[in-house]
Amino acid sequence: KRSRPNQQQQHHHHHQSGPAPNLSTRKELYERDFPVYKQPVEIGCFSLDSERRFFNDGRQMRYYVEPERNPNFDLRDGYKDRYIKRDGNVKEKLDHILRWILANKSKLCSKGAAASPCALDFDFVTWRGHLTKLLTTPYEMREGWLLAVTRFKGTLYISEVETEAARREQENRTERHEEMMYWGYKFEQYTCADDVHSLPDPGGVVNTNEAFCTVVQTRLADHRLLFSGEVDCRDKDPKAPAPPACYVELKTSAEICTPKQRSNFHRFKLLKWWAQSFLPGVPRVVAGFKDDEGVVVNVDTFPISKISQLIKNEHNCWKPTVCMNFCCDFLSFVKQIAIEDHPRSVAVRDDAVQPFFF
Numbered sequence: 426k427r428s429r430p431n432q433q434q435q436h437h438h439h440h441q442s443g444p445a446p447n448l449s450t451r452k453e454l455y456e457r458d459f460p461v462y463k464q465p466v467e468i469g470c471f472s473l474d475s476e477r478r479f480f481n482d483g484r485q486m487r488y489y490v491e492p493e494r495n496p497n498f499d500l501r502d503g504y505k506d507r508y509i510k511r512d513g514n515v516k517e518k519l520d521h522i523l524r525w526i527l528a529n530k531s532k533l534c535s536k537g538a539a540a541s542p543c544a545l546d547f548d549f550v551t552w553r554g555h556l557t558k559l560l561t562t563p564y565e566m567r568e569g570w571l572l573a574v575t576r577f578k579g580t581l582y583i584s585e586v587e588t589e590a591a592r593r594e595q596e597n598r599t600e601r602h603e604e605m606m607y608w609g610y611k612f613e614q615y616t617c618a619d620d621v622h623s624l625p626d627p628g629g630v631v632n633t634n635e636a637f638c639t640v641v642q643t644r645l646a647d648h649r650l651l652f653s654g655e656v657d658c659r660d661k662d663p664k665a666p667a668p669p670a671c672y673v674e675l676k677t678s679a680e681i682c683t684p685k686q687r688s689n690f691h692r693f694k695l696l697k698w699w700a701q702s703f704l705p706g707v708p709r710v711v712a713g714f715k716d717d718e719g720v721v722v723n724v725d726t727f728p729i730s731k732i733s734q735l736i737k738n739e740h741n742c743w744k745p746t747v748c749m750n751f752c753c754d755f756l757s758f759v760k761q762i763a764i765e766d767h768p769r770s771v772a773v774r775d776d777a778v779q780p781f782f783f
């Protein structure tokens with residue numbers, strides 16, 4: 426089920442003459458050599474506090490504290506009385522990344538500190554999460570997406586627009602689903618400390634406004650990218666490698682009891698985990714496997730570099746090269762589409778096989 430663009434969300438209307446170019450999402454078309462993807466380099470970070478205020482520093486960084494293998498963490502604890510949930514109705518778009526760019530423009534600008542805005546040495550600015558969705562598109566049969574792009578001084582800014590389907594899904598969430606979304610954050614609280622020398626505080630409040638985000642620079646084929654992504658925590662060992670190699674992504678997943686469950690985990694979960702962490706160069710995912718009652722029954726580490734080996738035994742499984750080649754071709758496609766360099770000109774494109782529009 427692919428989403429359709431919402432006409433009301435268009436900012437500006439332009440009409441393109443001639444046939445509309447298109448891009449297929451069929452995975453067979455992207456099975457070629459892995460494209461060049463440069464080692465992502467962290468060029469900065471920022472933090473969002475308990476009230477979602479922006480800070481141009483790493484104050485919200487947390488430190489990973491390895492749990493026992495069978496910790497029996499109760500992820501339901503605190504849902505009713507120690508949970509402050511971020512307001513999902515506030516659409517932040519690229520705002521925090523743009524704040525970071527403004528706060529760091531002297532080190533980013535190629536033409537020195539001019540009074541007027543100078544050009545950035547990047548082709549694309551976006552959130553890591555948007556790129557993750559692009560990477561998984563050839564394999565995603567359920568959730569569609571809608572992306573808006575604008576060209577400003579040669580740089581393309583890509584931001585997500587909520588689809589009608591996503592909005593309905595959010596409105597019709599069950600209480601069970603709502604609670605299960607808390608479980609992932611509760612797992613983070615059990616495994617993260619605020620300081621290098623302190624321990625996790627499972628008695629505290631879970632506030633999902635708080636975030637630490639890395640800003641990375643990399644290149645996919647001929648696309649120079651600047652993106653930001655939320656990072657759960659880092660290795661607390663002072664001898665750990667520099668960011669992003671010291672970062673740890675935390676995940677929860679349903680306990681695996683049958684071969685079918687293992688296969689689904691490889692096919693669907695590991696695809697999303699791989700895409701999310703591979704992009705910013707986060708080397709490992711620590712997974713808490715939970716039962717139906719929200720108890721973490723075991724914890725396992727998945728090095729990102731080992732995931733492609735892990736899935737090799739699955740028949741007809743996803744391939745990293747397909748993900749990266751699709752993303753690369755999509756970005757080339759966007760460069761062709763979003764020609765007009767004007768902040769009020771926005772191209773909106775969805776993942777359905779249909780003409781795009783401005």
Ligand code: A3P
Nearest residue numbers: 605606607608609610655657674675676677678
């Ligand atoms: P899980 O690890 O259980 O998925 P992230 O893993 O990206 O750091 O996100 C932390 C938690 O936020 C997730 O824990 C999940 O509970 C919640 N979450 C993330 N993305 C979500 C989404 N698209 N919809 C609902 N919940 C989401």
Ligand code: MG
Nearest residue numbers: 655656657675
């Ligand atoms: Mg996170």
Ligand code: MG
Nearest residue numbers: 657674675676
């Ligand atoms: Mg996580």
